[in-house]
């Protein structure tokens with residue numbers, strides 16, 4: 489994702505300082521009684537901040553490894569007056585240096601880069617190496633949710649989940665844009681920036697939920 493107005497990034501980061509967590513300052517913690525959700529690759533933060541607005545009692549954490557995007561996400565959370573959001577400029581590879589194991593009730597992977605070339609498969613966020621980290625981050629009963637426009641990447645992700653011992657509990661290949669009655673509060677129906685673009689082009693959206701393997 490490329491971004492215009494890079495010269496604004498230092499100012500945006502400074503203004504949204506209270507919502508950013510510097511990974512160098514150590515672990516990020518909150519009350520264990522507080523529901524907590526992580527979006528990996530949160531982009532500009534539309535999904536995260538919409539979910540956080542709807543659920544003020546929960547903690548929403550967004551990770552992205554691209555600093556200009558982190559600045560936009562933090563500034564959106566600031567604009568929306570949210571106090572239950574934290575954004576980190578961090579590669580998910582390093583997540584266990586910042587979060588305790590079993591910190592999250594759900595992890596969201598929304599429109600992760602598909603990295604279509606085979607030689608880049610290690611960069612895909614559903615690579616088994618990263619799934620192992622995500623499994624450690626989920627609480628008992630915690631769930632991974634993935635949305636993607638890319639059928640091939642989605643199918644590859646399903647395969648990686650299975651070989652890594654995850655249990656896929658639901659799959660749909662055409663997630664409706666509008667939540668069915670009674671499901672309005674489910675985060676999967678909150679559209680992300682990428683999702684809006686794909687839906688405008690008529691591309692079907694794939695969605696799955698999966699439970700991690702039982703700890704050894």
Ligand SMILES: C[S@@+](CC[C@H](N)C(=O)[O-])C[C@H]1O[C@@H](n2cnc3c(N)ncnc32)[C@H](O)[C@@H]1O
Pocket residue numbers: 489528529530531532551552553554557578579580581598599600601613680681682683
């Ligand atoms: C295609 S964008 C999707 C953004 C947003 N989730 C959406 O749906 O609009 C993928 C994002 O994942 C981030 N990303 C890719 N690999 C990452 C990693 N290893 N750790 C953290 N973020 C990552 C990228 O910087 C990018 O902002």
